[in-house]
Amino acid sequence: DADVTQTPRNRITKTGKRIMLECSQTKGHDRMYWYRQDPGLGLQLIYYSFDVKDINKGEISDGYSVSRQAQAKFSLSLESAIPNQTALYFCATSDSSGSHNEQFFGPGTRLTVL
Amino acid sequence: AQKVTQAQTEISVVEKEDVTLDCVYETRDTTYYLFWYKQPPSGELVFLIRRNSFDEQNEISGRYSWNFQKSTSSFNFTITASQVVDSAVYFCALIGDSGGGADGLTFGKGTHLIIQP
Numbered sequence: 463d464a465d466v467t468q469t470p471r472n473r474i475t476k477t478g479k480r481i482m483l484e485c486s487q488t489k490g491h492d493r494m495y496w497y498r499q500d501p502g503l504g505l506q507l508i509y510y511s512f513d514v515k516d517i518n519k520g521e522i523s524d525g526y527s528v529s530r531q532a533q534a535k536f537s538l539s540l541e542s543a544i545p546n547q548t549a550l551y552f553c554a555t556s557d558s559s560g561s562h563n564e565q566f567f568g569p570g571t572r573l574t575v576l
Numbered sequence: 577a578q579k580v581t582q583a584q585t586e587i588s589v590v591e592k593e594d595v596t597l598d599c600v601y602e603t604r605d606t607t608y609y610l611f612w613y614k615q616p617p618s619g620e621l622v623f624l625i626r627r628n629s630f631d632e633q634n635e636i637s638g639r640y641s642w643n644f645q646k647s648t649s650s651f652n653f654t655i656t657a658s659q660v661v662d663s664a665v666y667f668c669a670l671i672g673d674s675g676g677g678a679d680g681l682t683f684g685k686g687t688h689l690i691i692q693p
Contacts (some may be wrong), residue, residue, distance in 0.1 A: 473646040495680050497681075497683075502585070502685060502686075503685055504580075504667060504683035504684055504685040505667070505669075505681070506683070507679075507680035507681070507682075509682050518679070520679075520680055550619065553619065554681075561613075564611075564623065564626055565625075565681060567613075567620070567621040567623075569619070569620050570619050570620065570621075572619070
């Protein structure tokens with residue numbers, strides 16, 4: 463079984479709809495991240511969480527919110543989706559006590575906003 | 577602020593040729609970590625290597641090698657005797673230690689490598 467899972471893997475939605483992307487991990491890591499990837503732009507950090515009680519904005523957090531429901535779960539929400547949020551979204555985890563700073567990525571969620 | 581530059585947007589070579597992907601970075605941190613990831617057409621991110629700022633030894637892993645030079649702030653990646661399966665987008669990334677290493681990776685925009693048979 464994969465250590466970092468994302469659901470759904472693909473999603474098509476309409477402008478204005480609320481959508482949630484979920485990430486779960488079995489690695490026991492304390493840190494979790496959400497990135498988005500746009501063609502030709504690499505990955506950009508949306509939000510990150512040091513632990514359940516700590517949430518931090520990344521470089522492109524506008525239009526997004528997150529929830530760290532448990533150490534193993536980190537959800538990303540688009541309250542009112544817009545077409546320029548069409549992208550590939552990655553969740554990642556890392557362990558503050560382990561191999562320093564290595565991040566483990568989920569398989570990605572491809573989101574299309576029409 | 578941190579920055580990673582991968583100036584080569586796309587590289588196309590014929591199979592068995594050697595190819596080098598360039599990565600130049602900027603950071604004010606004295607301790608930092610550099611990474612390379614591979615993204616094949618299937619979309620997942622595959623970790624290739626991590627290098628910390630105090631270790632300038634070059635590394636070789638099979639056909640892959642990495643040249644880290646602090647003097648030029650570069651962390652270049654060479655594939656020797658390229659194969660079609662090496663075709664992918666390759667990302668260089670950086671994380672500094674000033675935020676405890678917890679504030680996420682800074683990625684370059686990626687280099688699309690095409691290996692022609």
